[in-house]
Amino acid sequence: MRATLIYGAGDVRVEEVPDPKIQHPTDAVVRVLRSCVCGSDLWPYGSMPASEHGGRIGHEFLGVVEDIGSDVSGLKSGDLVVAPFVWSDNTCDFCREGLHTACRHGGLWARDGIDGGQGEAVRVPQAQGTLVKLPVAEDSALLPSLLTLSDVFCTGHHCAVTAGVNPLTTVTVVGDGAVGLSAVLAARRLGAERIILMGRHKDRTDLGLDFGATEVVAERGEEGIERVRELTGGDGTHTVLECVGTLPALEMSLGVVRAGGTVSRVGAPQYGEVPLGFPEFMNNITLTGGVAPARAYIGELLPDVLEGRVEPGRVFDRTVSLDDVPEGYRAMAGREALKVLIQP
Amino acid sequence: MRATLIYGAGDVRVEEVPDPKIQHPTDAVVRVLRSCVCGSDLWPYGSMPASEHGGRIGHEFLGVVEDIGSDVSGLKSGDLVVAPFVWSDNTCDFCREGLHTACRHGGLWARDGIDGGQGEAVRVPQAQGTLVKLPVAEDSALLPSLLTLSDVFCTGHHCAVTAGVNPLTTVTVVGDGAVGLSAVLAARRLGAERIILMGRHKDRTDLGLDFGATEVVAERGEEGIERVRELTGGDGTHTVLECVGTLPALEMSLGVVRAGGTVSRVGAPQYGEVPLGFPEFMNNITLTGGVAPARAYIGELLPDVLEGRVEPGRVFDRTVSLDDVPEGYRAMAGREALKVLIQP
Numbered sequence: 245m246r247a248t249l250i251y252g253a254g255d256v257r258v259e260e261v262p263d264p265k266i267q268h269p270t271d272a273v274v275r276v277l278r279s280c281v282c283g284s285d286l287w288p289y290g291s292m293p294a295s296e297h298g299g300r301i302g303h304e305f306l307g308v309v310e311d312i313g314s315d316v317s318g319l320k321s322g323d324l325v326v327a328p329f330v331w332s333d334n335t336c337d338f339c340r341e342g343l344h345t346a347c348r349h350g351g352l353w354a355r356d357g358i359d360g361g362q363g364e365a366v367r368v369p370q371a372q373g374t375l376v377k378l379p380v381a382e383d384s385a386l387l388p389s390l391l392t393l394s395d396v397f398c399t400g401h402h403c404a405v406t407a408g409v410n411p412l413t414t415v416t417v418v419g420d421g422a423v424g425l426s427a428v429l430a431a432r433r434l435g436a437e438r439i440i441l442m443g444r445h446k447d448r449t450d451l452g453l454d455f456g457a458t459e460v461v462a463e464r465g466e467e468g469i470e471r472v473r474e475l476t477g478g479d480g481t482h483t484v485l486e487c488v489g490t491l492p493a494l495e496m497s498l499g500v501v502r503a504g505g506t507v508s509r510v511g512a513p514q515y516g517e518v519p520l521g522f523p524e525f526m527n528n529i530t531l532t533g534g535v536a537p538a539r540a541y542i543g544e545l546l547p548d549v550l551e552g553r554v555e556p557g558r559v560f561d562r563t564v565s566l567d568d569v570p571e572g573y574r575a576m577a578g579r580e581a582l583k584v585l586i587q588p
Numbered sequence: 589m590r591a592t593l594i595y596g597a598g599d600v601r602v603e604e605v606p607d608p609k610i611q612h613p614t615d616a617v618v619r620v621l622r623s624c625v626c627g628s629d630l631w632p633y634g635s636m637p638a639s640e641h642g643g644r645i646g647h648e649f650l651g652v653v654e655d656i657g658s659d660v661s662g663l664k665s666g667d668l669v670v671a672p673f674v675w676s677d678n679t680c681d682f683c684r685e686g687l688h689t690a691c692r693h694g695g696l697w698a699r700d701g702i703d704g705g706q707g708e709a710v711r712v713p714q715a716q717g718t719l720v721k722l723p724v725a726e727d728s729a730l731l732p733s734l735l736t737l738s739d740v741f742c743t744g745h746h747c748a749v750t751a752g753v754n755p756l757t758t759v760t761v762v763g764d765g766a767v768g769l770s771a772v773l774a775a776r777r778l779g780a781e782r783i784i785l786m787g788r789h790k791d792r793t794d795l796g797l798d799f800g801a802t803e804v805v806a807e808r809g810e811e812g813i814e815r816v817r818e819l820t821g822g823d824g825t826h827t828v829l830e831c832v833g834t835l836p837a838l839e840m841s842l843g844v845v846r847a848g849g850t851v852s853r854v855g856a857p858q859y860g861e862v863p864l865g866f867p868e869f870m871n872n873i874t875l876t877g878g879v880a881p882a883r884a885y886i887g888e889l890l891p892d893v894l895e896g897r898v899e900p901g902r903v904f905d906r907t908v909s910l911d912d913v914p915e916g917y918r919a920m921a922g923r924e925a926l927k928v929l930i931q932p
Binding site: 338503513515516518520521533534535 | 682861863864872875879
């Protein structure tokens, strides 16, 4: 079959790889119907040192079960399923607590001999715990929105949940990428009535307004902080959803959070140290968030997607074939596309 | 009257100062029955540049109302009251949310013309919001424990509450000072069944065991982290109560927290940057805590103190007169005393 490999910064290729086969009785093989490119894929695409041996990439997909191992129950060939971006057994103590990203028998896609999602098919370890059945047909118009349950909508939801967003909290969302817009949608879904979206790409912030943002702040840095403070009587907002992952974005988040408030981060940190010293201590600022346990949230979010109450799939503004995945990366890295859907 | 002033590192003096008088109709004047020295007083005592003009110091006291302003209701002369270590109106939006440390009309003791607690009397701004009546007599044996409601017990409680301690969470307390021991007591009170106390002063950790710690780890740094990991099957604990304020203590806290867990800090940070990068992100670690809104907790904790179910006053292991306050500082800074009670 064909799958996507990354060889270094700017060098993504689609190549022939061995067909996935059941290796363990807990495996399944899934034929990919839809995959996509993640903002976090752009970090290695931007800076990975060149390598002679490419590595698999991609961690978001939905598809059709083609084969299952003997220990997998509750799934059968032909089932349409979505895979969260971390695979997990869904039974260990961490999974039972809803932290599937720390599963004692789980792991990441495209690492250590595990397939990536950006290919024609995927061997899924811990298939019974990992995969979630979707009650739709292969030609459903809902596939893009259902695919966001793999990562981006669940990540936005995780950000809002860990920040403690509720109808009484004011919210700032930092970042107008697909995660930021998903966080807007998630915050609105959790009842937030005031959502300030910080972003400077009008087409994206317009979608953010559709998703429930009530104000847009295009300024950044100190100017951006000042603007949000102005909008909130000098106080800042109870919750700040940091959806970028850079230090300036985090600093801006800390600059607009209200005393007693929470900054939640879901953008993979491109920094090692966080400025949380005496002033933040005196203001009782909490920093939370992290990699989203998508598996924990799919059951809760699925009905709203199936019934059309939310349309997180609107973050996809370009669709490419598997052959055109390199072009998809180029377009996303160059900000021509917000988020690229892959239809193998 | 006499009050304590600090002139620089190692230079604390008790001097004559003007008697406190009602200046605003919202004031009260309180004659101090008991005050004490705080671990945070030791930071300026250790490093404050010398100054010709001393500044007041001390922020924990209980005493008897001697005079009240015309706008103060619910208090009368002769009432025995405790003052939280931040004064506040108890009516603004922050106070109503329980964050009295961010009160819109509040502030700190011993700053900006406000009296400090380590003196014979104190003018209390926002007296109606700040002071809490205590139903005991001036000679009550409970005074030391009641005094801890001013800061140290409430600070330990804040640490445990913001960390999310409950009967199901395992707890590590970092630090065997008065705040750390108070955090042990608070965690036990909230139902924690396993509390690992990290400290290396046996007389203090023995009190920690009395307060509810189930294990003591005397090692520090990497060794200490390894020891707590060993005790917890490699996982660390759900919650970590950081009660020191130094970077090594915070690093140790981050080293012993379980994936998905929370580090709460209540020691005033002697650092500006926190190592919360990619590994902590992948583990969904939360950093919370901050300066404790003691006023918010006194109502909840008071009955347990009055009825003797907790004895937080056991952290006081030395009592000095006002004249001997400089000796009290010396003893606490030299670790001869755990926490020094002042009886003016």
